[in-house]
Amino acid sequence: MIDxxxxxxxxxxSVTTWFKAAPVSAxxxxxxxxxxYKGKQIAVFNFTRRNEWYACQNLCPHKMQMILSRGMxxxxxxxxKVACPFHKRTFSLQTGACLNGDECAIATYPVxxxxxxxxxxxxx
Ligand code: FES
Numbered sequence: 001m002i003d004x005x006x007x008x009x010x011x012x013x014s015v016t017t018w019f020k021a022a023p024v025s026a027x028x029x030x031x032x033x034x035x036x037y038k039g040k041q042i043a044v045f046n047f048t049r050r051n052e053w054y055a056c057q058n059l060c061p062h063k064m065q066m067i068l069s070r071g072m073x074x075x076x077x078x079x080x081k082v083a084c085p086f087h088k089r090t091f092s093l094q095t096g097a098c099l100n101g102d103e104c105a106i107a108t109y110p111v112x113x114x115x116x117x118x119x120x121x122x123x124x
Pocket of ligand 1: 062
């Protein structure tokens with residue numbers, strides 16, 4: 001059973017493993033999909049409008065739902081964000097901070113795209 005404590009933000013400079021998640025085509029434009037890494041569900045977003053990629057825990061900390069990959073993505077004052085479909089908590093895709101003022105934050109992960117594949121950075 002995966003717990004919130006299993007998710008920890010990884011900074012780009014601490015990446016020790018680049019996990020080859022899936023081909024770019026597996027991720028809808030301006031949308032997300034969920035991948036599994038060592039039992040952890042990771043939400044990956046193809047933010048086409050910004051020409052950027054983001055990854056975060058799929059677990060919404062509000063009611064502990066595995067759902068964020070199905071959230072709506074957008075920008076708030078330049079900050080890319082995802083809104084949980086259940087109760088509309090929004091989280092920064094850069095820092096993981098909750099933008100509604102709640103304490104709960106989410107873990108975020110570096111993403112890179114190489115030769116048509118999406119990689120997510122983890123610290124082992
Ligand atoms: S479960 Fe995500 S906002 Fe409530």
